[in-house]
Amino acid sequence: MHNLQDYFAHQPDSHRIAVLTISIFVFWNIENALALDMNYKKWRHALTNSYFMLVDAPVQFVLGVALAFATGWVAMHQFGLIYWLPLPNVFTQFVVSFVLLDLLEYVYHRFMHIFTPLWMVHLVHHSDRNLDSSTVLREHPLETGVRLTLLVLWVFVTGAGLWMVLARQFFQVISNVFTHSNFRLNDKLDRVLSLLIVTPNMHHVHHHYQQPYTDTNYGDVLSVWDRIFGTFSRLSADEVVFGVDTHMALEENADFKNLLAMPFGPHRESEDFSEEWVWQNA
Template identity: 55%
Template sequence: MNINMNFLINYFSDAPDWHRVVLLTVSIFLFWNIESFSGVTLNYRKWKHAFTNAFFTIPAIPVQLLLGYVLLKVIDFDTNNHFGLINWLPTMKPIYSFLLAFIVLDLCEYAYHVLMHHVKTLWKFHLVHHSDTVVDVSTTLREHPGETFIRLSFLVLWVLLSGVSFWALIFRQFIQIGSNVFAHANFRLPNKVDKVVGWIFITPNLHHVHHHYEVPYTDSNYGDVLSVWDRIFGTFMELDANHTIFGVDTHMAAEENANIKNLILMPMDEYRGGQKQAISSPPHQTQQITFPRLLQQNSFSRLKKERT
């Protein structure tokens, strides 16, 4: 175990950025091909949709470079000043240190995601991601550069407070990349498999619920890699694939959610709150969600007009 951990520590301490790019590319390629013949949505222009979403990787580059530099400085600060939760705890084996760092950062990502949904200004940036009316692997790339800045700024704060080491952070990011692409894939696991895997990890089945066009489902299943936080904090929900409609009810018009210029300007638009647009559900999505399911939510599952 020590030999294996030493290998991992050495690798993730020096892993070049292009390794993460390769992992992202391979993950997208793998799940792209699976969803092409077993997806829950097949009747859409897959390549055009992918190019629209992939555009957001371009303005994200300078933001990632800037905040990546800040992140390195924060890690150096924690190390040199023995600052942060992990540095304050008794010395532990690397494997336990990594597991603790992984769990702490995953909880922080859950908290970040909740904030993005319930603070109006933050939601307007996150809305760009949610406005995608066909969730597939390319949706992973659909993040407004403003949200990229917000997300990485929160990550800087989480790293500062947690005291996570550089190698552990990069190791987690490798896992996070594969997990996020998988969660956005346009297919679902068999229900029996999902019942097992979904007890711990976010699956496409669970994340599709999060991308349903109406609350309270939009405000559920916030987990990043782990689903346990949603179960603990009462934000866990399930919804059958036949009842799931992707998008956000306030932005279902194609000229808004599929036009790059309008997507970039979307956070600057007036906040739409609890407005509802009249949309026609496909025949297989017309069955109504039962009221008892809506009553099972806690205070996190509120109408968008109540965002603070």
């Protein structure tokens, strides 16, 4: 355990980038063999989504410094739940911090759907009509700012050290690429795995273009929170249509400049598209 703690405490940024790159590479190639739909320009779609890495980087750097300060402060002052609970060792502290941070990610995700200004920012991610492994990159810099600011707050709540946060992010990156990938698991396997972790089958429902499904399956790594708080739902693969019914036009949801401007546009009410229209324009 000490070796793992030491590794994540001093993990270089290049290792985290490598985990993301390898995860996308692996699931990208699985998609090529098992994809639900390949009727789109996959490389162009991935390029559009990858542009977000460039605009997100300055936000990640600034809030990364804030995160390092917060994790150092809570460790120095032994502040937060993992210090206040009677936990016998570092391993149990890590497990509890992992579970608590995952619960708080669920809370953050629900915030992004409940409050209109936050939804307008999160809408950029949901507007992707061709969900695949590159969609995990599609995060508006304003959302990156909200997410990482709340993560700093979560550190003060939980007391999680920097190595605990980075170790969790290792699993989080792999999980997020996996759940956004353009394939589905065997239904029997999915029913077992989704008792504990979020699966593509489960997360695809969250990316269905219409409510109430859009407002279900908020889980990040663990699926238990959706079951506990009554936000779990299922939908068969042939019923899922990716996107958001307020922004179905490709000139809006497939153009990077328009995506950057999307949070500043007017809030729209859901539109009633016929099933024929949806499939013809998918």
